[in-house]
Amino acid sequence: MPHRNTQPVPSYKIPVGISACLLGDNVRFNGGHSQSQLCMKTFANYFDYVKFCPEVAAGFPTPRPSMRLTGNPDDPVLRFTNDPTSELTEQFIQGYQNKVENCGELDGYILMKNSPSCGLERIKIYQENGHPHQTRGRGLFTKALMEKYPLLPVEEEGRLNDVHLCENFIMRVFAHYHFRNEVLAQPTYANLLKYHSSYKYLLMAHSQQAYKSLGKRLATAANEPLDELLVEYQTTFMKAIEHPAKRGSHCNVLLHILGYLKKTVPGEERQDIADVIEQYQRGEVNLTTPVTLLHHYIKRDGSDYIRAQRYLEPYPAALGLRNHV
Numbered sequence: 001m002p003h004r005n006t007q008p009v010p011s012y013k014i015p016v017g018i019s020a021c022l023l024g025d026n027v028r029f030n031g032g033h034s035q036s037q038l039c040m041k042t043f044a045n046y047f048d049y050v051k052f053c054p055e056v057a058a059g060f061p062t063p064r065p066s067m068r069l070t071g072n073p074d075d076p077v078l079r080f081t082n083d084p085t086s087e088l089t090e091q092f093i094q095g096y097q098n099k100v101e102n103c104g105e106l107d108g109y110i111l112m113k114n115s116p117s118c119g120l121e122r123i124k125i126y127q128e129n130g131h132p133h134q135t136r137g138r139g140l141f142t143k144a145l146m147e148k149y150p151l152l153p154v155e156e157e158g159r160l161n162d163v164h165l166c167e168n169f170i171m172r173v174f175a176h177y178h179f180r181n182e183v184l185a186q187p188t189y190a191n192l193l194k195y196h197s198s199y200k201y202l203l204m205a206h207s208q209q210a211y212k213s214l215g216k217r218l219a220t221a222a223n224e225p226l227d228e229l230l231v232e233y234q235t236t237f238m239k240a241i242e243h244p245a246k247r248g249s250h251c252n253v254l255l256h257i258l259g260y261l262k263k264t265v266p267g268e269e270r271q272d273i274a275d276v277i278e279q280y281q282r283g284e285v286n287l288t289t290p291v292t293l294l295h296h297y298i299k300r301d302g303s304d305y306i307r308a309q310r311y312l313e314p315y316p317a318a319l320g321l322r323n324h325v
């Protein structure tokens, strides 16, 4: 679990959508909430939450009968669990449609699990005989959100208790935010190159292939239509960082970064850093240990290029997301 510490937090907050029940709103079918301490405490200093309950927005009262998805898994119908003749899909869609249209300024979305409306995955879809299909689905609101914004980082609150999934989600939220603010807000080829340059080593940690292909692609793209290039770039980039990086890939990147200190840091000190990287490789220390050590030397002796690498601090270190072994 990530933890808070007393380091200063940034002056900006990133807009992130969230299922309203996770923030303690009593909007669940039973009149209760599903308050998340992780969201309300750990992330609240960094995120400007935009909360939404699609069931309440659709006009369903609280409390209300529970709902479930039924029928064809490719096109399920929302019904009250206690009334198989009810047909709630159209009313539900009307409730969220406008909201989904206006999520373009968000950099992430945190969703409540097991909900036929908000669930991200493994949502049961029931057959006429009352048994669930083997195929599981996604909540209807979440499905519409992800179809409209396929590059938006989304995650279920429950999965954020997995340190690797949590770290990866937060990193993607910050990468999305940086792209929106540093590239899309002032779209130029130069700004795209600058963004790519700052994310090179983070990209390398997640996908050697994307690291190489995007580098080659940008090298010859100066005169291409920018709009198409930005879409192509962001699609490949966000896809490449979708899953947590492996320990071996982190070691590879750490050693690459260490190479930048060859001319400025004596061999003995570089060997000490290499030893710490090996300790991380063996699982004896967490990722923060070699990164902090390298960061210290890079800040002192590194070039502007290597100092600008977001791999060294992809989000505020105070979040403590790399502190697990």
Ligand code: SF4
Pocket: 019, 020, 021, 022, 027, 028, 029, 052, 053, 054, 055, 056, 112, 115, 117, 118
């Ligand atoms: S899971 Fe979604 S629909 Fe259900 S109460 Fe929470 S916000 Fe509302």
